[in-house]
Amino acid sequence: MFKAIGKQIKIIWSQIVTLWLVFLHLFKKADTVEYPDVQPYMFPRWRGRIVLTRDPDGEERCVACNLCAVACPVDCIALQKTEDENGRWYPEFFRINFSRCIMCGFCEEACPTHAIQLTPDFEMAEYVRQDMVWEKEHMLINGTGKYHDYNFYRVAGKAIGGKGKGEARNELPPVDRRSLLP
Amino acid sequence: MxxxxxxxxxxxxxxxxxxxxxxxxxxxxxxxxxxxxxxxxxxxxxxxxxxxxxxxxxxxxxxxxxxxxxxxxxxxxxxxxxxxxxxxxxxxIMINHPHDCPVCEEGGECHLQDMTVMSGHAYRRYDGKKKTHNNQYLGPFINHEMNRCITCYRCVRYYKDYAGGTDFSVQASHDNTYFGRWQEGAYESEFSGNLVEVCPTGVFTDKPFAKNYVRKWDLQTSPSVCTGCGVGCNTNPGERYGTLRRIVNRFNDEVNGYFLCDKGRFGAGYVNSEQRIPVSMTRDSHEADPVQIEPDAAKQALKDAAKGAIGIASPRASMEANFALRELVGEDSFYAGISAKELGMLNSIIDIYQNRPVNIANIKDIENSDAVLILGEDITNTAARMALAVRQSVKNLGRQMGADLNFPNWHDAAIRTLAMDRKSPLYILSPHATRLDDVAKSVHISSAAQSARIGLAIAHAIDNSAPAVKGLSKEEQSLVDEIAGTLKGAKQALIISGTSSMEPALLEAAANVATALNDGDSKANLALAVPESNSLGLALMMQGNEKALEQAMSSGSKKAIVLENDLYRRAASADVDTFIDGLEQLAVLDSLKNRTGEQANLVLAAATFAESSGTFVNYEGRAQHYYSTFKAVDSIRSSVSWLSDKSLNELNAECAAALPHCAELTHLTPGEGYNFAGLKAPRQPHRYSGRTAMRANINVHEPKQEQDENGVMVYSMEGVPAIKDASVFNSPWAPGWNSNQSVFKFQEFAGGPLKQGNQGKRLLENNVKDKPWYEPEIAGDSDNGFKVFPIYHLFGSEELSAFTPAIQEKATSAYIALNPADAEKLGLHSTDGVQVEHNGAVPFILRNSIAAGTVGVAVGLSGLNFRNIPGSIALDKAEDWQSPDNWKAANIIVSDRSAESGKGSAS
Amino acid sequence: MFSFEVGSLLNIAVVLGAGLAVSVMMIWVERRFLGFWSDRLGPNRVGPFGIFQVIADAIKMLFKEDWIPPFSDKFTFVLAPMILPIVMLMALAVIPFAPGVGVMDLNIGLLWIFAMAGLASYSTMLGGLASNNKFSLLGSLRGTGQMISYEVFMGISILGVVILADSFTLRDIVESQRDGWYVVPQFFGFIVFTVAGLAESHRWPFDLPESEAEIISGYNTEYSGMKFGLFMIGEYIAMVVMALLMPVLFFGGWHAPFGLEFGTPLISGLFWMSVKAGFFLLFFILVRAALVRPRYDQLMSYGWLVMLPLSLINLLVTGAIVLYQAG
Missing domain, CATH: 3.10.20.740 (Ubiquitin-like (UB roll))
Structure with a gap:
């Protein structure tokens, strides 16, 4: 009986303490940053607006492998592969429906060529929803983004214009299929 | 066990x-x-x-x-x-494998990727240099990327040992091994496309698909049936962004198994052809320019046109579409859109299947036969998958030898070594050398009529009660005795013939041989090839009557509705012209532009197999349902929905009720109420990407899901893949198995039939015990001019696939094939053209196997019109002749070509 | 007619107008204070200090699609949100603000308030039922059960006050506290009444009828636009009424504490009434900011096992003392 009453008093006391402690927050400074009057510092790895980058040679990095599209949890990336006359793959169109995008960054993680990257720009609101559908020409930048030195085709085995078979990094020249020599 | x-x-x-x-x-x-x-x-x-x-x-x-x-x-x-x-x-294995996956067409359905993950190898430790290889050009179908090879030898084992190809092999030595042709050039085998599926990684990839590539997980697919020929192989077409991207094999134990021919795999590009009819058109008179007409108005116009019109059906339209036409015009005005001779032969096939004591052979039966007789049918070109099966049947002797020594069947290399060159007997009777000659025990060159006579003689030699044949040469008689003895001694004999030679007696001779082989408890296998995907279905619909195209054209009707049929491919041009000129109203439903459609008053844009659902009946009377892969734009509708207000399922049920033998048609799909836990079968794989972006450039607001014709599948990734019924067995996938190898997860045992059954339904069965005989009258060969036989081409002879760019690259224009001696008589030089009587001027090739006095005429190719083969024709050297642009002599792959022929005239 | 006495037109207009205005402004006040207490700023964008936020909210609410679900019972669906603000305004009518200020003096004033509060539960109940939605139904069931239970203790808890004042008339109760607030003799009654009052107006932490974490939004799940707005306004009026009842019953109403009376009785009364009511309004907001929501079974067992005995003991002891003093 007394134990039960004691417990109840303890509970009520805890509530009163809570009320008092919360009340004291009236005299604390608010944590709110008053954006847009005050611009916040954006960290370089912030997951904001998506860009397509170019490799150090200035060519499109995207090889239209579709991995970003399949990694996308909201399926907001659609693209079509095409290739140039020398067999280099690139996207014929590359479309992101930003009205669906949740900025999760899975596409960036999935990208094997560092082509798709998220940037610290988050101010992407539009008045018309249709304007949130972005095509490749809206997203392609003239730079390497966060990763400066990577060039996928330098390490891939596929021959493209300017790089024949056996000319990639760590490759032997093509074998002579007519030779039986060891 | x-x-x-x-x-x-x-x-x-x-x-x-x-x-x-x-x-x-x-x-x-x-x-x-x-x-x-x-x-x-x-x-x-x-x-x-x-x-x-x-x-x-x-x-x-x-x-x-x-x-x-x-x-x-x-x-x-x-x-x-x-x-x-x-x-x-x-x-x-991975030491030399390039860092290619993102730019590899196999990525995402790669057996090597799956197996690497499954084996637990994740990080490359070796930092030495990678071996590289140069690639080869291998024709319009296959890409070569030799760097990716892991030397599993599957490709050569398939191409050489399984498919009998000779122009591809393994080269170099030790770890330099190279898989390729002796020099760059297109593959000669008609089955090279299977390398795409056989190769566990991306060495061989689908070239037309690679040009317009998307990943496997992005393809909307459906269970479908090939429209290339009468075999009815099960296919799995894939679509993305409204265009058909590729065809892959869909496993069906009794039909195609694991393999397709190249026409089936690469021949469906016509769905995206620029020759497609995009919208319905109408015009008041023949001279007026056609104007576009809205779909609903077009349907009304067709309804108006149907009053008092005759309907011309098609062997390449589905059962449901043909039946809808029959409903629209009435049974009396319903004509088969094929020649009377062809219809008669199809009717006779139905008769044989039903009333002769034979076993209708499916492809698996063909593979399991140990003695084969081919009577006058070039199956490599008219029913290619059958030819691949016949190639397997000759290995049965080796398997038997292995079994005698307790070698299991799967011991491939051992059995091949054991058998060496010994093969099960295969006899071919043909007017020219065929692609199967290399595995045949004996090839006899004879005209179709003569082959029929020999066939009848074989039947007589096996069973005395069969009608005898007189007038065979000594050499022929000894062949007859040899074949009769072999067939009689075989455990499971197989007779193959077909309609392509347009010789009805040939079918009856084949039936007689099969009947003769029936010894009470075992039946001989009989396979009779038919020309088109639904030829036998159309014949079933005609119910034995003889209302063929000739009857339609002479019916005197002023109005006609033509369903998916180019009449100029079925009858002589002049006859069709007369017929069409006499019409007041010609309505044509078709998917591709052709000569018949050009003259119509009303052209309705019909869907292809990829955009509509329906049923085809293949050469063995097996009804198979194909589901639409994607929804076409609204102006293109399926023939069924143009012709009828009823749903596909209603028409299917009515068709099954109205026609004899067709009751099983309603059991081909699991029916409208099909669901698993409330969900239908999905067309899109569960990883389908880009749903919220693929149409966003048109409108960011996403449209409602399209509705399905059958009510069985949905155009969505939501649903449960085939669990109850194999007819909805779509693109296979299992956890950890992204490649086509995952099909074993759906089989009763690895390599066995599908767990869910339903491999189509056979409409024709027979329980005949007695042995009725045919006694055909075989017309003597005429003596004037050249005796004519048709030559078919896998690539180009078939109407629809000929619209596909990759097939066009492998096809050629029409030509004639002559014996070198005849060519000399006609005074022909290799660059000359030949004027064919009542027909065009065409190039020629010389073939040693062709008998003197006979001429082979390429059928279905541009430049000649030979649907009804005349007995004989006159040939002349053509004056002022220029070889056509699409004359590609190098594409004619024959073993008996004279060194002289076809040179120079190739463009 | 325009004289300043209870029941005059001016009086009615001012009291009801002010009551409504305060209730509406409470939306902004509550949001700002909730902000402060959780180290935020709260709405501060619309107008000075964000005071026009209420107008912005109202505009938004009015222009929202006023959607009536096709599966609902339409008549009841429309009726339900009207009940709450109407009965709460009726309850407001008997509150004595200051000498001569009030809509009416009813000799059963306290019972009237209870009657009105009882009617208010129909709003919750009918709203949930008419929505024809399982979450709404769950919410309205919770609301009804909770209101019925807590009304019992609420009633019993203030019987002590009635015994001491010997009247149901609120003005008499205030008058009888001229010499001492009832919060002293009736401390337990005050505690029980506060808790029950929170539960009765289902304000946090007793907002189980609409606990969004479990049942979406409870009985008002299907409501949108101004119909939802009526629920919200009704709730704020209930909060104001409760905050006004507190001083009337336990804190001496308009009487100034420690003799701090100034000016006329009217001005002084209104001032002190406002100060006391304002204190309780802020207290309610603080409770919302600070306390966590109990489970429904905890709410019910707490009511019946703790509150009921406490209020009964309080009543018995009060009665005994009064009887003893009366000799």
Whole structure:
């Protein structure tokens, strides 16, 4: 009986303490940053607006492998592969429906060529929803983004214009299929 | 059955299968590369290593390759024990594999990717240099990227040993091995496309698909049936962004198994052709320019046109579409859109299947036959999948020899070595050398009529009660005796013939041979090839009557509705012109522009097989349902929805009720109420990407899901893939198995039939006990001019696939084939053209096998019109002749070509 | 007619107008204070200090699609949100603000308030039922059960006050506290009444009828636009009424504490009434900011096992003392 009453008093006391402690927050400074009057510092790895980058040679990095599209949890990336006359793959169109995008960054993680990257720009609101559908020409930048030195085709085995078979990094020249020599 | 223990668990397994197969059948994930259910084991990739223990006390065991091991009673094995070995094996396999996956067409459905993940190899430790290889141009169908090769030897085992190709092999030595042709150039085999599926990685990829590539997971697919010929192979077309991207094989144990021919795989590009009819058009008179008409108005116009019109059906339209036409115009005004001769032959096939004591052979039966007689049908070009099966049937002798020595069937290399050149007998009677000659025991060159006579004589030699034939030469008589003796001695004989030679007696001769072989309890196999995807279905719909195209054209009707049919391919141009000129109203439903459609008052844009659903009946009377792969734009509708207000399912049910033999038609699909846990079968795989962006450029607001015609599948990724019914068996996928190899997860045992049954329904069966005989009258060959026989081309002879760019690259324009001596008589030089009587001027080639006085005429190719083969024609050297642009002599792959022929005139 | 006495038109207009205005402004006040107490700023964008936020909210609410679900019972669906603000305004009518200020003096004033509060539960109940939605139904069931239970203790808890004042008339109760607030003799009654009052107006932490974490939004799940707005306004009026009842019953109403009276009785009364009511309004907001929501079974067992005995003991003891003092 007394134990039960004691417990109840303890509970009520805890509530009163809570009320008092919360009340004291009236005299604390608010944590709110008053954006847009005050611009916040954006960290370089912030997951904001998506860009397509170019490799150090200035060519499109995207090889239209579709991995970003399949990694996308909201399926907001659609693209079509095409290739140039020398067999280099690139996207014929590359479309992101930003009205669906949740900025999760899975596409960036999935990208094997560092082509798709998220940037610290988050101010992407539009008045018309249709304007949130972005095509490749809206997203392609003239730079390497966060990763400066990577060039996928330098390490891939596929021959493209300017790089024949056996000319990639760590490759032997093509074998002579007519030779039986060891 | 024997009982074995794998990792402490007991299993009952079939000792006739190898251990790998049994592990897979019992839902264990054991990696492998070189084994293939159709090609057996050679044990070259070392991936399926397991530990075998000598007895219960053995703790160490020894490494064995599961694919090379027969399970033994009481055997104790461990998969886990060899995991480290398998990881090391894959690591060495991957040493030279390029860093290519993002730019590889196999990525996402790559057996090598799956197996690497499964084996547990994740990081490359070797930092030496990678071996590289140069690629070859291998024709319009296949891409070559030799760097990716892991030397599992599946490609050469398929191409050379399975498909009988001679122009592809392994070259160089030790770890420099190279898989390619002796020089760059297109593959000669008609089955090269299967390399795409056989290769476990991306060395051989689908070239037309690669040009317009998307990943497997992005393809909207459906169970479909090939429209290329009468075999009815099951296919799995894939669509993305509204265009058909590719065809892959859909496993059906009784029809195509694991393989398709190249026409089936690469010949469906016509769906995206620029020759497609995009919108319905109408015009008041023949001279007026056609104007576009809205779909609903077009449908009304067709309804108006149907009053008092005759309907001309089509052997390439579905059962439902043909039946809808019959409903629209009435049974009396319903005509088959094929020649009377062809209809008569199809009717006679139905008669044979029903009233002769034969076993209607499916492709699997063909593979299992141990003595084959081909009567006057060039099956490589008219029913290609059959030819691949016949190639397998000749290996049965080797298998039997192996079985006698207790070698299991799957022991591929051993059996091949054992058999050497010994093969089961294959006899071919044909007017020209065929692509199967290399495995034939004997090839006899004779005209169709003569082949029919020999066939009748064989029947008589087997069974005395069969009608006898007189007037055979001595040489022919000895051939007859040899074949009769062989067929009689065979366990399971097979007779193949078909309609392509347009000689009705040939079918009856084949039926007689098969009947003669019936000894009461065992029936001989009989396979009769038909020309088009629904030829036999159309004949079933005609119910034995003779209302063919000729009757339609002479019916005097002023109005006609033509369903998916180019009449100019069915009858002489002049006759069709007269017919169309006499019409007041011609309505044409078709998907591609053709000469008939150009003259119509009303053209309705019809859907192709990829955009509509329906039923085809193949050469063996097997009805198979194909589901639409994607929804076409609204202006293109299926023939069924143009012709009828009823739903596809209603028409299907009415068709089944109205026609004899067709009751099973309603059981081809699981029906409108089909669901699993409330969900339909999805067309899109569960990883389908880009749904919210693919149409966003048109409108960011996403449209409602399209509705399905059948009510069985949905145009969505939501749903449960085929669990209850194999007719909705779509693109196979299983966890960890992204490649087509995952099909074994859906089979009763690895390599066996599908768990869910439903491989189509056979409409025709026979229970005949007695032996009725045909006594055909065979017209004597006429003596004036050249005796004519048709030559078919796998690439180009068929109407629809000829619209596909890749097929056009492999096809040629029409030509004639002559004996060199005849050419000399006509004074022809290699660059000359030949004027064909009542027809065009065409180039020629010389073939040594063709008998003097006969001429082969290429059928279905541009430049000649020969649907009804005349007995004989006159040939002349053409004046002022220029070879046509699409004359590509190099595409004519024959073994008996005279060195002189076709040179120079190629463009 | 325009004289300043209870029941005059001016009086009615001012009291009801002010009551409504305060209730509406409470939306902004509550949001700002909730902000402060959780180290935020709260709405501060619309107008100075964000005071026009209420107008922005109202505009938004009015222009929202006023959607009536096709599966609902339409008449009841429309009726339900009207009940709450109407009965709460009726309850407001008997509150004595200051000498001569009030809509009416009813000799059963306290019972009237209870009657109105009882009617208010129909709003919750009918709203949930008419929505024809399982979450709404769950919410309205919770609301009804909770209101019925807590009304019992609420009633019993203030019987002590009635015994001491010997009247149901609120003005008499205030008058009888001229010399001492009832919060002293009736401390337990005050505690029980506060808790029950929170539960009765289902304000946090007793907002189980609409606990969004479990049942979406409870009985008002299907409501949108101004119909939802009526629920919200009704709730704020209930909060104001409760905050006004507190001083009337336990804190001496308009009487100034420690003799701090100034000016006329009217001005002084209104000032002190406002100060006391304002204190309780802020207290309610603080409770919302600070306390966590109990489970429904905890709420019910707490009511019946703790509150009921406490209020009964309080009543018995009060009665005994009064009887003893009366000799």
């Amino acid at each position: 024997v009982s074995i223990t794998i990792d402490g668990k007991n299993f009952e397994v079939d000792e006739d299968n190898n251990l790998l197969q049994e592990c897979l059948s019992h839902a264990m994930d054991l990696p492998y590369f070189c084994w293939h259910p159709s090609m057996g084991s050679v044990g070259s990739c070392r991936q399926c290593a397991v530990i075998e223990y000598a007895d219960d006390n053995d703790e160490k065991g020894r490494l064995v390759m599961a694919c090379m091991t027969s399970p033994r009673e009481g055997g104790r094995y461990s998969l886990k024990g060899a995991r480290k070995f398998r990881a090391q094996a894959i690591e060495s």
